[in-house]
Amino acid sequence: MTEEDIRKHAFAMPVLNPAYPRPPFRFINREYFIISYETDRDALEAVVPEPLTVDNAIVHYEFIRMPDSSGFGDYTESGQVISVLDEDGKRANFTHAMYLDDEGPIAGGREIWGFPKKLASPRLCVDGKDTVLGTLDYGTQRIATGTMGYKYRALDTAIESRKLADTPNYLLKVIPHVDGSPRICELVRFFLRDVEVIGAWEGPAALELHPHALAPVAELPVRKVIGARHIVANLTLDLGEVAYDYLAPAEPVRLAVNQ
Numbered sequence: 041m042t043e044e045d046i047r048k049h050a051f052a053m054p055v056l057n058p059a060y061p062r063p064p065f066r067f068i069n070r071e072y073f074i075i076s077y078e079t080d081r082d083a084l085e086a087v088v089p090e091p092l093t094v095d096n097a098i099v100h101y102e103f104i105r106m107p108d109s110s111g112f113g114d115y116t117e118s119g120q121v122i123s124v125l126d127e128d129g130k131r132a133n134f135t136h137a138m139y140l141d142d143e144g145p146i147a148g149g150r151e152i153w154g155f156p157k158k159l160a161s162p163r164l165c166v167d168g169k170d171t172v173l174g175t176l177d178y179g180t181q182r183i184a185t186g187t188m189g190y191k192y193r194a195l196d197t198a199i200e201s202r203k204l205a206d207t208p209n210y211l212l213k214v215i216p217h218v219d220g221s222p223r224i225c226e227l228v229r230f231f232l233r234d235v236e237v238i239g240a241w242e243g244p245a246a247l248e249l250h251p252h253a254l255a256p257v258a259e260l261p262v263r264k265v266i267g268a269r270h271i272v273a274n275l276t277l278d279l280g281e282v283a284y285d286y287l288a289p290a291e292p293v294r295l296a297v298n299q
């Protein structure tokens with residue numbers, strides 16, 4: 041392979057048959073089960089990266105089924121998204137941890153955007169006749185169980201579409217250098233595009249998290265469940281932009297002359 045061939049083909053690894061194709065990534069019938077809960081402010085302060093700030097001590101625990109996603113296949117994920125304020129003071133989401141069962145989106149999610157993805161076994165289904173059930177197993181251990189009344193109360197799909205499309209999403213992307221030092225250390229922002237919510241419901245919900253050394257979901261403990269939504273949508277996961285580069289920090293703010 042010539043140097044020119046390498047430059048021409050280089051996108052991801054393995055260079056001639058990458059673990060995932062080039063974007064765009066369109067999701068059809070993407071099903072979200074999101075339980076919002078209050079946690080300890082101190083626990084959030086310890087994990088939310090500057091310049092983002094903790095907003096209202098709310099975590100969204102998510103179970104997501106993706107039966108039809110271009111390039112990534114049919115897979116399920118589960119994890120924690122923290123409600124934050126960004127540098128503009130806008131309410132945003134920071135993805136703290138995601139566990140999923142498919143190599144393509146694990147590799148692509150980490151390498152392209154910087155999603156904090158690890159391999160595990162999430163599940164989202166209807167249990168019995170009337171319950172939305174989400175579970176997350178790490179190895180043989182059950183570390184999260186969420187339940188909600190199935191299609192309990194309908195929500196306005198236009199409002200839910202706007203919420204998904206308008207909210208900025210942030211990730212802390214860290215990729216090591218060959219010497220083990222960080223080569224990339226960036227705060228990445230991305231949006232969901234062409235969002236069409238097909239169905240949306242809210243209902244009574246419960247969430248149980250268990251401690252695990254390698255999947256510490258319980259380190260953001262559930263103090264109070266404040267609501268739950270079940271949403272089915274078509275959408276495109278847009279590419280990201282670098283919002284802050286920790287290896288090339290911005291100039292320090294200059295002090296005012298008379299201080």
Ligand SMILES: CC(=O)CC(=O)O
Binds near residue numbers: 112138146148149
């Ligand atoms: C790459 C992905 O899998 C992104 C996501 O939907 O979490």
